[in-house]
Amino acid sequence: MNKTSGSPGTTTREAVTSAVHAAGLTVVRGPRTVLHGLDFTVPRGQITGLLGPSGCGKSTLMRALVGTQAKVTGTLQVLGRPAGHPTLRSQVGYVTQAPSVYLDLTVRQNLDYFAAVLLPGRASADRRRTDVDRVLSDVDLTSHADALAGNLSGGQLGRVSLAVALLGTPELLVLDEPTVGLDPVLRRDLWNLFHDLATARGTTILVSSHVMDEAERCHRLLLMREGELLADDTPDALRTSTATPTVEQAFLHLVDAANTTR
Helix, strand or coil: CCCCCCCHHHCCHHHHHCCEEEEEEEEEECCEEEEEEEEEEECCCCEEEEECCCCCCHHHHHHHHHCCCCCEEEEEEECCEECCCHHHCCCEEEECCCCCCCCCCEHHHHHHHHHHHHCCCCCCHHHHHHHHHHHHHHCCCHHHCCCEHHHCCHHHHHHHHHHHHHCCCCCEEEEECCCCCCCHHHHHHHHHHHHHHHHHHCCEEEEEECCHHHHHHCCEEEEEECCEEEEEECHHHHHHHHCCCCHHHHHHHHHHHHHHCC
């Protein structure tokens, strides 16, 4: 990976005090530049929404944050370390759009396996069992613990992946469109869980979506379009600065303003 992320000893104040700090973050894929010199921070203990239309670079940005994206340049610090640093593996939980669980195992067997992988040596069997019970309750799958993952609905599979990410109580959760395809009740319940994790447990959450009404549920927003950041602010500040009643209308206002300057 061609990445210039700096060293832990040379982090700026923003890199240390923020969960994520990016400066000049650029990603190139083949002949195409996917992310164009992004500068932003993600505050600790808050929900930051990464919003924009499909194909604008949200997933690429998240892969860069967890250290799985190639051809990344610029500065990218996560919890005071360069993105992808080995010490971040137990501190960062990552949920991809596609469920990443074993379909021929039960929900509990999946969690038991990932608990053993993610918490080796530093957690007893009792601790791992307690963690598994906790995350099952967090995602409301206790009653489905003994069901084969292959027999679950798409929404339930997504919740199993979220439960895996919650093992070990990570400091940062990176969630790539976790509510896509979910019914309104389940979406509400997941957002209630996100707010509980942030406010009661101090977890930092970066969650992507292309559904603008979810922006209203976030403490802070990063609005993206075509690999560029249109805004990095709170929902209230965005509505005020654009004189619009909703974040969706604020986004459209910013798109129109960007088009007139090109």
